[in-house]
Amino acid sequence: MLLHAPLLWPPLYLRILGLGFSRQFPVSIRSLVNSPLLPVSQVSFFSDVLDKKPFLVTEKRFPKLGLYYHNNLGQKPILSGVYFGNLVCKTLDRNPWAFTSEYKPSKIFRQVILDLNLFLEVLESLQEKPLTALRFFRWADRQTGFSRSELAFCAILEILSVNNLLRPAYSVLERVIYLNLHGIVDVLINGPLNMGLEQLQKILNLMLQIYTKNKMVDHAMKTFYAMAKSQVSLDVKNCNRLLKIVRDEGLLLKVREVYSTMMTCGVRPSVVTFNTMFDCFYREGKIPEAQDLLFEMQEKGCEPNEITYNVLISRLSENGKLSRAKDLTAKMLNSGLKVSAYTYNPLIDGYCRKGDISKALELLYEVESKLLPTVSTYNAFINGLCKLGKMVEAREWFHNLVKMKFVPDIFSYNTLIYGYCRQCNMEEAFGLFNELKRNCLSPTVVTYNTLVHGLCRVGDLDGANKIKEEMVDVGLAPDVFTYTTLVNGCIKMSNLVMAKAFFNDMVTSGLEPDCFAYTTRMVGELKLAGTTETFLLLREEMIAKGFWPNVVIYNVLIDGYFKLGDLGKAKNLFLQMDRQGFHPDCVTYTCIINAYCKKGYLQEAKNVFCEMLTRGVSPSVVTYTVLIHAHAMKGRLESAFSFFSEMLEKTILPNTITYNALINGLCQNGNIEEAYKLFYEMNEKGLSPNKYTYTLLINLNCKMDRWDEALRLYSQMFERDIQPDSCTCYALFKHFEEVNKGHMVKCLENETEGG
Numbered sequence: 001m002l003l004h005a006p007l008l009w010p011p012l013y014l015r016i017l018g019l020g021f022s023r024q025f026p027v028s029i030r031s032l033v034n035s036p037l038l039p040v041s042q043v044s045f046f047s048d049v050l051d052k053k054p055f056l057v058t059e060k061r062f063p064k065l066g067l068y069y070h071n072n073l074g075q076k077p078i079l080s081g082v083y084f085g086n087l088v089c090k091t092l093d094r095n096p097w098a099f100t101s102e103y104k105p106s107k108i109f110r111q112v113i114l115d116l117n118l119f120l121e122v123l124e125s126l127q128e129k130p131l132t133a134l135r136f137f138r139w140a141d142r143q144t145g146f147s148r149s150e151l152a153f154c155a156i157l158e159i160l161s162v163n164n165l166l167r168p169a170y171s172v173l174e175r176v177i178y179l180n181l182h183g184i185v186d187v188l189i190n191g192p193l194n195m196g197l198e199q200l201q202k203i204l205n206l207m208l209q210i211y212t213k214n215k216m217v218d219h220a221m222k223t224f225y226a227m228a229k230s231q232v233s234l235d236v237k238n239c240n241r242l243l244k245i246v247r248d249e250g251l252l253l254k255v256r257e258v259y260s261t262m263m264t265c266g267v268r269p270s271v272v273t274f275n276t277m278f279d280c281f282y283r284e285g286k287i288p289e290a291q292d293l294l295f296e297m298q299e300k301g302c303e304p305n306e307i308t309y310n311v312l313i314s315r316l317s318e319n320g321k322l323s324r325a326k327d328l329t330a331k332m333l334n335s336g337l338k339v340s341a342y343t344y345n346p347l348i349d350g351y352c353r354k355g356d357i358s359k360a361l362e363l364l365y366e367v368e369s370k371l372l373p374t375v376s377t378y379n380a381f382i383n384g385l386c387k388l389g390k391m392v393e394a395r396e397w398f399h400n401l402v403k404m405k406f407v408p409d410i411f412s413y414n415t416l417i418y419g420y421c422r423q424c425n426m427e428e429a430f431g432l433f434n435e436l437k438r439n440c441l442s443p444t445v446v447t448y449n450t451l452v453h454g455l456c457r458v459g460d461l462d463g464a465n466k467i468k469e470e471m472v473d474v475g476l477a478p479d480v481f482t483y484t485t486l487v488n489g490c491i492k493m494s495n496l497v498m499a500k501a502f503f504n505d506m507v508t509s510g511l512e513p514d515c516f517a518y519t520t521r522m523v524g525e526l527k528l529a530g531t532t533e534t535f536l537l538l539r540e541e542m543i544a545k546g547f548w549p550n551v552v553i554y555n556v557l558i559d560g561y562f563k564l565g566d567l568g569k570a571k572n573l574f575l576q577m578d579r580q581g582f583h584p585d586c587v588t589y590t591c592i593i594n595a596y597c598k599k600g601y602l603q604e605a606k607n608v609f610c611e612m613l614t615r616g617v618s619p620s621v622v623t624y625t626v627l628i629h630a631h632a633m634k635g636r637l638e639s640a641f642s643f644f645s646e647m648l649e650k651t652i653l654p655n656t657i658t659y660n661a662l663i664n665g666l667c668q669n670g671n672i673e674e675a676y677k678l679f680y681e682m683n684e685k686g687l688s689p690n691k692y693t694y695t696l697l698i699n700l701n702c703k704m705d706r707w708d709e710a711l712r713l714y715s716q717m718f719e720r721d722i723q724p725d726s727c728t729c730y731a732l733f734k735h736f737e738e739v740n741k742g743h744m745v746k747c748l749e750n751e752t753e754g755g
Contacts, residue, residue: 080121081118081120081121081122081123081124081125082121082125084109084112084118084121084122084125085121085122085124085125085126086125087108087109088122088126088132088136089126089129089132092132092135099135099136099138099139100139101142103139112140113140113143113144113145113146114145114146116147116149116151116152119140119146119147119152120151120152120155122136123136123137123155123156123159124155126159127159127162130159130160130162130163130165131165131168133156133159134156134159134160134165134168134172137152137156137172141175148179148181149181150176150181150183150184150187150191151187151191151192153172153175153176153181153184154184154187154188154191154195156172157169157172157173157188157203158195158199158203160172161198161199161202161203162196162199164202166202166206169202169203169206170206170209170210173203173206173207173210174210176207177210177211177214177216182219182222184207185204185207185222185223185226186226188200188203188204189204189226189230189232197232200230200232201232201233204223204226204227204232205227205233205234205235205238207223208220208223208224208227208234208235208238208241208242209235209237209238209241211223212238212241212242212244212245213241215245215248217245217246217249217251220242220245221242221246221254221258224238224239224242224258224261225261228261228264228265231265234262234265234267236262236267236268236269236270236273237270239258239262239267239273240270240272240273240276242258243255243258243259243273243276243277243280244276246258247276247279247280247283252280252283252284255276255277255280256277256280259273259277268300269297269300269302270302271297271302271303271304271305271307271308274293274297274302274304274308275307275308275311277293278290278293278294278308278311278312278315279311279315281293281315282311282312282314282315282316282318282319283315285319287316287319287321290312290315294312304335305337306332306337306338306340306343309328309329309331309332309337309343310342310343312325312328313325313328313329313332313343313346313347314346316328317346317347317349317350318346318350320350320353320354322347322350322351322354325346325347325350326347329343329344329347339371340371340372341367341371341372341373341374341376341377342374342376344363344366344367344371344377345374345376345377345380346380347360347363348360348363348364348367348377348380348381348384349380349383349384351363351384352380352381352383352384352385352387352388353384353387354653355388355653355655355686356653357384357385357388357390357686358686360381360384361381364377364378364381375401375406375407375408375409375411375412376411378397378400378401378406378412379409379411379412379415381397382394382397382398382401382412382415382416383415385397385419386415386416386418386419386422387419387422388686388687389419389422389423389688390686390688391416391419391420391423391425391428394415394416394419395416398412398416408439409441410436410441410442410443410444410447413432413433413435413436413441413447414444414446414447414450416432417429417432417433417447417450417451417454418450420432420454421450421451421453421454421457422454422457424454424457424458426451426454426455426458426460429450429451429454430451433447433451443474443476444476445471445476445477445478445479445482448467448468448470448471448476448478448482449479449481449482449485451464451467452464452467452468452482452485452486452489453485453489455467455489456485456486456488456489456492457489457492459489459492459493461486461489461490461493461495461498464485464486464489465486468482468486478509479511480506480511480512480513480514480516480517483502483503483505483506483511483513483517484506484513484514484516484517484520486499486502487499487502487503487506487517487520487521487524488520490502490524491520491523491524491527491528494528496524496525496528496529499521499524499528500521503517503521512545514547515542515547515550515552515553516552518538518541518542518547518553519552519553519556521538522535522538522539522556522557522560523556523560525538526560526561526563527560527563535560539557550582551577551582551583551584551585551587551588552587554573554574554577554582554584554588555585555587555588555591557573558570558573558574558577558588558591558592559591559595561573562591562592562594562595567595567599570592570595574588574592583615584615584617585617586612586617586618586619586620586623589608589609589611589612589617589619589623590619590620590622590623590626592605592608593605593608593609593612593623593626593627594626596608597626597627597629597630598630600634602630602631602634602636605627605630606627609623609627618650619647619650619652620652621647621652621653621654621655621658624643624644624646624647624652624654624658625654625655625657625658625661627640627643628640628643628644628658628661628662629657629661629664631643631665632661632662632664632665632666632668633664633665633668635665635668635669637665637666637669640661640662640665641662644658644662653685654687655687656682656687656688656689656690656693659678659679659681659682659687659689659693660690660692660693660696662678663675663678663679663693663696663697664696666678667696667697667699667700670700670703670704672700672701672704675696675697675700676697679693679697688720689722690722691717691722691723691724691725691727691728694713694714694716694717694722694724694728695724695725695727695728695731697713698710698713698714698728698731698732699731701713702731702732702734710732714728714732
């Protein structure tokens with residue numbers, strides 16, 4: 001009854017305070033304060049009593065009393081965590097809205113907010129009431145003066161994980177990341193809480209899940225390796241997410257390191273794991289490793305699915321391994337897996353890039369007859385036609401796309417605009433640009449960059465700059481590619497001053513020039529300035545910004561020195577490149593071969609070509625074309641045709657320039673029959689003769705007094721929308737005497753008008 005008689009309490013406390021503290025005393029203030037029978041309304045009264053006389057003893061905890069004592073004179077005794085835990089529960093019983101955003105609690109809770117150790121005690125006392133603990137924690141987190149430390153968050157996370165409340169734990173971890181408390185991983189593993197392994201596993205896997213979801217690669221990697229080092233079991237789903245975000249960042253070496261660590265830690269890979277690794281290996285061009293991985297996948301009893309095959313087919317197609325990709329399509333069908341347009345699209349694109357339009361068309365018809373084609377299916381084919389310069393056919397397929405009730409997307413328009421820009425047909429390109437806007441499609445950065453590139457090709461730098469400004473007006477920010485294209489355009493127009501201005505604009509706008517931007521600028525300095533001073537400064541700036549010399553940079557430098565006529569420095573760079581572990585590629589060797597050919601050193605060029613083959617570097621169509629052109633120009637047609645036959649044997653398809661090189665050699669030798677054979681062969685293989693092809697044949701026919709044939713070819717140029725240039729006209733007229741030119745003009749007019 002004494003505890004329920006408020007009038008009797010003050011004398012009791014006065015006697016206690018008068019006597020001082022004694023462990024033998026049967027009743028203490030602290031035991032009364034901590035008593036669950038004490039009404040909440042009396043808490044402040046007892047706290048005031050305790051304030052009146054501090055206890056001057058050394059710091060020591062008395063469990064029975066629930067009190068911490070401090071030896072600082074005048075310091076207030078602190079109430080226990082158990083007491084405050086009880087008080088939190090009582091407060092919630094009386095007021096269900098307590099500890100919400102609008103709740104204004106008693107001032108007594110202030111010391112809990114300000115004292116981290118006391119706060120942790122309160123959470124400890126609420127372990128068996130995890131939702132109450134979470135509510136109190138979230139309220140405390142919103143209060144001024146609360147210590148938002150890793151330790152406080154670890155305490156609530158432990159309570160939640162023990163009670164398997166993972167959704168609230170996920171939310172708490174999101175708050176941790178928002179507060180940049182990334183050191184929590186170390187505290188969880190090595191901190192004073194001694195958390196159980198099961199709880200640690202739950203929390204760290206949640207942490208890794210959040211990091212990967214938010215694509216925080218560095219923190220995700222640190223968490224992953226900390227878990228692996230501490231032998232905390234890793235969830236394969238989180239590992240797969242980590243592999244994907246690291247791959248998407250282009251850190252392909254690190255992808256393999258993560259995979260290796262997974263295997264070391266005993267993580268059983270899933271089909272998603274293998275699909276990601278396949279994609280990674282093929283991006284690196286490591287086809288044998290991908291094949292080994294396929295065997296490993298089967299050994300581990302993990303059967304490939306549709307995505308596996310689609311990834312393999314896509315990457316093989318990108319790497320030009322089209323026959324193997326086609327075989328996988330057949331294997332996919334035999335396995336009873338679903339084949340879709342998504343399976344065929346990379347194959348169609350691959351054959352188009354290889355120049356084999358007939359095979360691509362065959363696959364397209366196969367998709368139309370057996371499957372449901374998509375806009376992407378037709379886009380792949382149209383893109384292939386555009387890259388081969390077949391714009392008439394590309395435009396027809398674009399119209400067919402609309403007739404078949406497909407809606408062209410922005411990629412459809414970007415592809416056609418790109419094709420016309422490559423042909424310097426800016427009128428058609430801008431026509432499509434206006435059309436896509438009428439069709440309620442929004443131009444992308446790619447759209448604008450393509451137009452900028454096209455305008456730079458035709459030398460319209462003012463127009464290109466206006467397009468860049470229009471980008472800004474519509475809310476699109478010009479990127480590094482935009483500025484680099486403008487710099488390159490200025491260099492092509494021999495305007496080094498404007499090139500420097502665009503480069504500086506890129507830097508002042510907050511963009512960081514990439515390797516290609518620096519390389520373009522260096523080419524300009526070598527080509528236009530004719531000195532190496534600024535060139536070397538740019539090279540040092542590149543290195544200072546972390547762009548260490550790579551194969552591309554070395555290729556530019558070697559080609560630049562060759563253009564300057566400094567063969568000695570070019571050779572030294574080639575040797576230095578090899579010493580530093582950068583293996584020369586096809587471009588490197590082609591640059592050197594081209595330089596020797598231009599100097600007329602054909603034997604040296606052949607020696608470099610042989611070295612290229614010996615080191616396992618595959619020549620490209622450009623390599624062979626350079627050699628064919630050089631030998632044909634010197635009248636060495638036998639060697640030129642030998643190189644031509646060799647490239648066909650290696651399934652390297654010649655292009656229009658290759659044929660022109662041979663036709664030029666034959667025309668110089670007066671061999672008109674063989675020249676025409678190649679001319680017709682070009683048409684049969686789907687290659688379009690250009691104005692240079694026609695000019696060569698017109699010139700030879702005029703030399704041989706075959707005027708009718710020369711006029712027929714000239715007329716055919718107009719029929720095929722090929723505009724003759726001054727060289728064509730000169731070839732046609734130069735063999736006529738002055739008196740015959742009037743007659744020739746009339747003949748031309750009749751021929752071109754169909755009269």
